Amino acid sequence: MATPLTTIQHGTSSAADPAAPVVRKLHLDDIGTALRNGLEDFKAMPSHAVVLCIIYPVLGLVLARMVLGYSVMPLLFPLATGFALVGPFAAIGLYEMSRRRELGEEVSAWHAFKVLRSPSFSGMLGLGVLLLALFVTWIATAQAIYVWTFGNAPAATIPDFVSRVLTTPEGWSLIVVGCGVGFLFALVALCVSVISFPMMLDRHTSAMDAMVTSMRVAAANPVVIAAWGFVVAALLLLGTIPFFLGLAVVVPLLGHATWHLYRMALEPNSQPRYEPPPKVYHSAAEFPVSLFPWARDKH
Template identity: 30%
Template sequence: MALTPVFPVHPPLVSLPARVVPLSSPVQWLTLGWRDLRQCGWLSLAHGAFLAAFGLALMATAYRHFWLLAGAISGFLVVAPVLATSLYAMSRAIEHGVPVRWQLLRDTWLSWQQSRFAESGGYWCLVRFGILLALAGTGWVLTSAALITLLAPAPVNMPTDFLRHVVLAEDSTLFALWLALGGVLAAPIFASSIVAMPLLLDRRTNLFQAVLTSWRVVLANPGPMAVWASLIMLLVSIGFATGLLGLIVLIPLLGHASWHAYRSLVDASALPERPRG
């Protein structure tokens, strides 16, 4: 009997409308995220505890190698939407009345293997997006290191050197340039990922459509997106200011809130759903 070759099934490219939301919406997303965090309990907090412990170990190891430390922190912030995938899955399960258990998280992280060769819109696209974000983070670290190395008045090898010679320097031009360059590079990453990961988790679509939808959301809601980005930066800064201990709560809070941001900003009903655990 002849075998019929199996080719990847490409999901149709559908134009997903972006909803326009009020300026205060990010506060509502955080409120809903807090509700989900309380309902999921230790499963959510375990994500924050793991990342906080990993960050503390990283800081202890790389403290005297500033660019390694900076690269690790920058990479962590860039790929955070990927690391929060199971937090999105938990909020999605709550929304649909599915029990939130350990098995849900296991299935979420292993589902990409089952669809790697089956369809271009399978879970494998989440892994590809994570790789792209990691490469973007690496590019920023290399660019930043080159800028500081060329323009700093003294060698920068430790965090205290960066604080003394760049942040607190009498001539603040270098620090302003460093911040501006970081903003220019971070803006397209934020615009590309604001709803892309939750959309890839929730619906059968491809990476191009998810990123395109994310950009459409940002263009339709510049004010709320600026508020949301500011809140994320503020909460992450608080987490780092508390010696990373605050991240135990803040990481799952932002992960759950990001799911509600996606649900508020995108009408994805035209795309088929993925299985819910």
């Protein structure tokens, strides 16, 4: 009688694969803990995080300028919320920084780029491409929803657009349908990536194994993961004010917090961590022998 209860409290593993990561039961308080730990990481490494994330406000400004330039202002909100779809991949360097700080190792901006030498980087890249495709599909879908409700006539100004959205039946339809469809996109991205990238970085699993484990975490903790998704979306939306500059703080905060959420969601890994072999430098005098390892070993 006590054994099943203990299993539920401490976590569950896949019945078909006893070596699968053990999923823990999360609580709503864990979200606050993850955010506080992420904030501590950000305060300890602020310059590094800002350097790593400076591309986000720059990208946001470029995207906003493109949107305004082509008079498709309604895409500003989908673009802002769409950061949540690609954010997990964009923050992989931040996960590495949090991992190193957790282990008490030296941390610098350059250490974030060690993910490029990770054995699972190809899997991270593949999942990142999948999330990017999801982001592009969401933007195209949002544009189609706007055309379906308002037609092809663009809004002349921001006040005009806001007025049309908030005071007309078509605008209410746009809000309901757009938020509903956007929720489905966010749900898919959240379930497959909530802990996938930190897991691949930490345990060097395949993208498929990471996505399956991420979905197991979401299935075991639906309320907590839904609340986490809401927090992420709300903070990213706030980060777009003013002119996307807030993302320089919000993105590193969420990136570090995601690492800590991953650490709370799974039992610790018992397998030794892979470390890439150190680079070996050869003097110019050894060229061209240094190009052939079998010849170099004879000397």
